Amino acid sequence: MSSGAPAGDPWGDAAHLLRRAGFGGRPEEIDAAAGNGYAATVDALIAGPGAAGDPGAAATPLPDLGPEIRDTGRDPATRKAADQQRAQQEQQLVAWWLDRMTRVTAPLVEKRTFFWHGHWATSEQKVRSPQLMLRQNQTLRTLGGGDFGVLAHAMVRDPALALWLDASGSTRKAPNENLGRELMELFTLGVGNYTETDVREAARALTGWRLDRANDQLVFVPAAHDDGTKTILGHTADFDADSLVDLIISQPASHAYLLTRLWNRLAAPGPVPADVLGRLLPAYGTGRDVTALIKALLLDPVFRSTQVRGALVKQPVEYVVGTLRALNIRVDTGPGRSRSTLLGTLNALGQLPFAPPNVGGWPAGNAWLTSAAVQARLGFARWAVSGGDLGPVASAPPASRVDAAARLLGLGAWTPRTRAALQQVAADPKELVLLALVSPEYAVQ
């Protein structure tokens, strides 16, 4: 690929791996990974921080958001004050996660959590409880690397998801189909692997749960549950939420669906090549081991091939966090109004964490590559170079600054076009890095 090094180049492979399994490596991290070898780097990424813990995670503990702000009646002044308080909590939540992503030394956990957030896409815009969004986020983090079935069971009981998909209060008399449909269509099976009748029957199985707001737990109300016989995916039984989830996640179609979702976000768009599927399915196995799947994916030869290198467009969060890491910028100590700059940038780019546009999560690919997005990236890049660490570029002699900028951003090489363009501003390290941040090479991965 144009932006990557030639095949067989250990530095290019290492940079690629650190982008996809994390948020991109700093030059010295890429050097070290290339020196250690590809397989050893995958092992280290999969092993995570180990017993000592991740110092970056320790420095960014789960935030105390304060009390949940509930409906505060009809008085406009009281409501406004409550809305402002909740807005503060929301900003704190988003800023915390960006900070965590930026500072962790073992980034795979956060990358995986971000993947799951887009998969079980839940938005604060409807949930209106940053506390429950944080709780869901932590569920995705702690259960996201194990048996997918355990995660699926936990998510069906997740209060934020229940509010988001109106699962609370669905009764036998008039079941609500929202959760049942999205559970099959988006979370576990994919379109084409179930029928409309399956959706309606699944909705019956999911009836009877109510969110108790006193302690924010879902409680089962037997009288509201439809305990009749249902036929789902060809199986007939008195399904409830648990047996429904068990049935769905044991379907072979579910395994292939999950694998494809992961492949599309970590590797390449489109269907998973048949040979890759054949190698990855056994790794996932009947135990639905997400970590084993990710490891097999990262080690797969196709993952390092030109089919995959450069095939993804960076998601806005990947673009922003990767830049913060490259330029050593902290979320709350960056230049100027850094928190509002970051949230404003992600909002303009269309990817605010905790606020996906809908239950299908965020788009992928060329949808991110609009002229409006370039404008937002220009504004962000201007801010980033105003306070970021440009030392590796600034300290290089002008003749080698363009190469130093590529190295700083984890890129193997520029196209001749970009090299010539950047050379025009090589005298000014800020302008050079600013333009490198809006180069076509840096927009993709």
Add this chain to the structure above:
Amino acid sequence: MDRWTRRRFLLASGVVGAGALAAGGTVIGIRELAHGAASNPLPAQSAVLVLVTLYGGNDGLGTVVPAADHAYQDARPDLAYSPEQVLDLGDGLGLNPAMKGLHGLWGRKQLAVVRGVGYPTPSHSHFQSMDIWQTASPEAPQSTGWLGRWLDATGKDPLRAVSLGGVLPPLLAGASTAGSALPTSAFRLPGGQSLRAFTALGTPSAADAGPQAQATTSDRDLLTVAHTFGAVLDSRAKAGAKAGAKAGKAAGAPSATPSTGPVPSGSTPSTPSTPATLTLATTQYTNPLASQLDIVAACIQARVPTRVYSVSLGGFDTHAAERGTQEQLLGEFDKSVTAFLGQVANGPNPVVLAAYSEFGRRVQANANQGTDHGTAGPVLIAGSPVRGGFYGAQPSLTDLDAGDLKYSTDFRSVYATLLHQVLDFDPAQVLGQEYPQLAFV
């Protein structure tokens, strides 16, 4: 909105063009484009189509309400409006009480209601059904949107179709041309030497593989779009800042939309243009449709060479507590649309606005005072060239398909009419075959 006269637009564009020229923009024909926008404004009488996408599946039965039908009252005991509550349209139907402005247009014969619009074997998936509506291809997946194919067939000019906001909807993506995404705030390009270098970044390179080629195009398109629309957005930002100052904002407080021009040359500003405050709960819900349409109105009044605008409003997935939510959203829709149509009513370019959603909702309510995903729904067409009234048959509430309405009008008949009557184009070239057209324009 008359503060954007064409003369001022020409003046501002001329400045932009001269600045870009001085900075040495050589590659993408900035001069031609800026010059084109300035000297070839949208010809008078060329009609403009504004497409409003209502995301989430708007409940058609809560929009054009069959309040007089007992079957409706029986199916939705907690949700139904009484005949006295709705805004009467005749035929036993009435508009949602929140749609007072559109009811006014109905009275002036400027609102057409196409009833029962859908397609065969409907999908109940938001994503699949929206994809079907945007590609106009229910039978098989299509990689191009219906207006993207129109772009492909009419000169491959990305300025002819514009969407508001950062992410491009699939409906504007053609095989070789995509519409432009217009930000809702003023442009800020680099200046001087940096603008020259940025312009060079947008040069196609044989070494661009995969999505990197589109990344290059988006860099280039930003210049094109900035030089066409920059003056409009910049003027809006300035007007907004003035209005904000008038409203008594503290001096020095950051403006939500800072005035930041397309910077013809010279220094590079060092502070980013981002909102001072942002709340997740309201970011996409603070009447975004009104601000999107406000920009569209400014562009139409400035006569930028755009024939199609795409705007959107989300949040219609009312599985629970539907009545309040839908009234609020339809109220927002109503206010934004009627204000917009008022702004553009007397200009030289006729404007037709069409609003659709990916599906309507199930006839029977669920336990949460909401409704689940359904099928056919109404498409609303409004504007001064519109022939008001009902088109298409109202679906029966008793002759249902597994609880869902049977469609009476194929959505491609609506598209065919819009393509032919608004965009003066042969619909078969976009839709693959002829569909019966309707008389609403």
